[in-house]
Amino acid sequence: MLIVEDDAAIRELLTLHFEQAGFRTAAAADGRSALQWLAELLPDAVVVDWMLPDQSGLALVGRLRRDARTRALPIVMLTARASEEDKVRGLEEGADDYVTKPFSPRELVARVRAVIRRRRPEADPRPVEFGGLHLIPEVRQASYGGRSTTLGPTEFRLLHFLVTHPERVWERSTLLDRVWGDHVFIEERTVDVHIRRLRLALTAIGAEGFVQTVRGVGYRLAAPQGDDRSLPQEAAAIG
Amino acid sequence: MLIVEDDAAIRELLTLHFEQAGFRTAAAADGRSALQWLAELLPDAVVVDWMLPDQSGLALVGRLRRDARTRALPIVMLTARASEEDKVRGLEEGADDYVTKPFSPRELVARVRAVIRRRRPEADPRPVEFGGLHLIPEVRQASYGGRSTTLGPTEFRLLHFLVTHPERVWERSTLLDRVWGDHVFIEERTVDVHIRRLRLALTAIGAEGFVQTVRGVGYRLAAPQGDDRSLPQEAAAIG
DNA sequence: CGATTCCGTGACGATTTGATGACACACTCT
DNA sequence: AGAGTGTGTCATCAAATCGTCACGGAATCG
Numbered sequence: 001m002l003i004v005e006d007d008a009a010i011r012e013l014l015t016l017h018f019e020q021a022g023f024r025t026a027a028a029a030d031g032r033s034a035l036q037w038l039a040e041l042l043p044d045a046v047v048v049d050w051m052l053p054d055q056s057g058l059a060l061v062g063r064l065r066r067d068a069r070t071r072a073l074p075i076v077m078l079t080a081r082a083s084e085e086d087k088v089r090g091l092e093e094g095a096d097d098y099v100t101k102p103f104s105p106r107e108l109v110a111r112v113r114a115v116i117r118r119r120r121p122e123a124d125p126r127p128v129e130f131g132g133l134h135l136i137p138e139v140r141q142a143s144y145g146g147r148s149t150t151l152g153p154t155e156f157r158l159l160h161f162l163v164t165h166p167e168r169v170w171e172r173s174t175l176l177d178r179v180w181g182d183h184v185f186i187e188e189r190t191v192d193v194h195i196r197r198l199r200l201a202l203t204a205i206g207a208e209g210f211v212q213t214v215r216g217v218g219y220r221l222a223a224p225q226g227d228d229r230s231l232p233q234e235a236a237a238i239g
Numbered sequence: 240m241l242i243v244e245d246d247a248a249i250r251e252l253l254t255l256h257f258e259q260a261g262f263r264t265a266a267a268a269d270g271r272s273a274l275q276w277l278a279e280l281l282p283d284a285v286v287v288d289w290m291l292p293d294q295s296g297l298a299l300v301g302r303l304r305r306d307a308r309t310r311a312l313p314i315v316m317l318t319a320r321a322s323e324e325d326k327v328r329g330l331e332e333g334a335d336d337y338v339t340k341p342f343s344p345r346e347l348v349a350r351v352r353a354v355i356r357r358r359r360p361e362a363d364p365r366p367v368e369f370g371g372l373h374l375i376p377e378v379r380q381a382s383y384g385g386r387s388t389t390l391g392p393t394e395f396r397l398l399h400f401l402v403t404h405p406e407r408v409w410e411r412s413t414l415l416d417r418v419w420g421d422h423v424f425i426e427e428r429t430v431d432v433h434i435r436r437l438r439l440a441l442t443a444i445g446a447e448g449f450v451q452t453v454r455g456v457g458y459r460l461a462a463p464q465g466d467d468r469s470l471p472q473e474a475a476a477i478g
Numbered sequence: 479c480g481a482t483t484c485c486g487t488g489a490c491g492a493t494t495t496g497a498t499g500a501c502a503c504a505c506t507c508t
Numbered sequence: 509a510g511a512g513t514g515t516g517t518c519a520t521c522a523a524a525t526c527g528t529c530a531c532g533g534a535a536t537c538g
Contacts, residue, residue: 104333169377173353185346190516216392429527
């Protein structure tokens with residue numbers, strides 16, 4: 001989740017709420033930093049303020065839509081103007097939804113969730129990879145070291161989400177929201193079952209140990225065995 | 240748990256189910272009684288029917304959101320209308336989730352649980368460090384000089400607290416409050432046991448001497464070098 | 479030095495949590 | 509209709525974790 005907003009107070013407010021909602025969040029104060037950040041990573045969605053110091057948020061949205069790499073990014077615009085005209089221009093430029101100030105952070109989070117849900121991962125046909133584990137959405141296939149297998153729709157979505165969001169732990173409830181959809185009613189334990197089916201399928205192609213359990217919390221995807229490997233950059237250099 | 244629902248039959252049905260699910264439950268037939276009740280107590284969450292006799296449930300939700308005291312209350316709306324518009328209006332007004340009739344009581348309970356869970360602030364996922372001792376909350380892992388180990392939930396919380404509040408002594412009762420939670424009834428000596436388990440885990444990765452005992456007071460985290468092995472007392476050179 | 483307080487330690491039972499296998503239901507394809 | 513898939517739920521088993529306790533050593537004090 002990338003937040004592009006020049007007002008520091010609002011930026012922090014949003015960061016707080018999105019992190020509480022289970023999103024990993026980054027923030028940029030202007031369009032340029034946003035683009036820089038996006039050059040490195042692709043977030044699940046972008047929240048863009050209409051008014052930005054260097055470049056209007058609208059222009060940023062247009063630019064993101066013209067770049068093939070960022071074209072599929074869900075975008076929610078944040079605007080003080082409630083006029084119909086602005087809404088139309090925002091949506092024309094390519095925003096998926098918009099929220100007018102003053103807004104409740106809760107509503108924004110809900111809208112972002114909805115926007116992400118509409119753009120389901122399986123809709124993205126690009127192959128993804130993590131640690132030698134390759135996913136090909138078009139055929140719902142996972143391959144590892146030459147061997148490959150076809151997964152069921154749910155298992156594939158689950159694995160796809162994990163591969164595109166690796167290393168960190170996901171609570172069952174969050175997985176239900178992000179993989180199944182945020183308005184489904186399913187027992188949390190069901191996640192366990194699908195994790196197991198996923199593990200079985202992965203084991204069958206020799207990709208064992210990727211899906212890891214964090215007791216009392218949830219699951220995560222990570223390289224097998226990697227226990228004492230390098231730490232996240234933050235912890236790497238402290239002195 | 241507060242249920243605001245005008246239909247007596249549904250009200251009792253819901254009360255029954257929520258109590259069976261372990262919630263202490265109160266019910267109100269209209270917005271006014273609900274507000275009266277809320278003036279006295281704050282529940283874990285509120286379930287509000289969309290249609291209420293005196294005042295629409297939507298208005299009640301808006302009112303709860305505008306009052307600072309009730310602003311943080313998780314709210315689940317109950318509605319017969321399944322239209323997208325109603326959903327949006329409900330979310331805009333500040334509901335956290337909604338369930339459309341006909342609904343299964345089990346689903347409602349599950350959603351309320353989920354909403355309460357989301358409200359619960361997540362633990363800070365950022366890695367922390369002290370004296371070469373690194374903590375990675377996402378995997379509940381502690382590492383020291385290349386070696387790492389996974390801690391149990393309680394041990395990790397305990398160590399996390401100590402690492403983020405090092406160098407000072409903590410009484411057992413304070414640790415119980417800050418690590419276990421404010422209103423837990425647990426023997427103070429239990430802290431000793433967890434300290435021991437923590438020490439064992441740390442020793443296993445070579446991080447010995449971090450957790451120090453201050454006799455008659457409690458425990459503290461400090462760098463192993465200047466420990467009490469060489470110095471008779473904690474007489475620091477601060478003068 | 480003896481009495482007393484305080485802490486470390488090992489063990490144990492109870493509870494919580496995850497893994498697993500079985501099963502029922504909905505859907506699709508033949 | 510019948511077979512086959514995919515999915516969600518449940519009961520059960522196994523493992524992890526937790527809180528207590530009792531014992532004994534260590535520190536403290538008179």
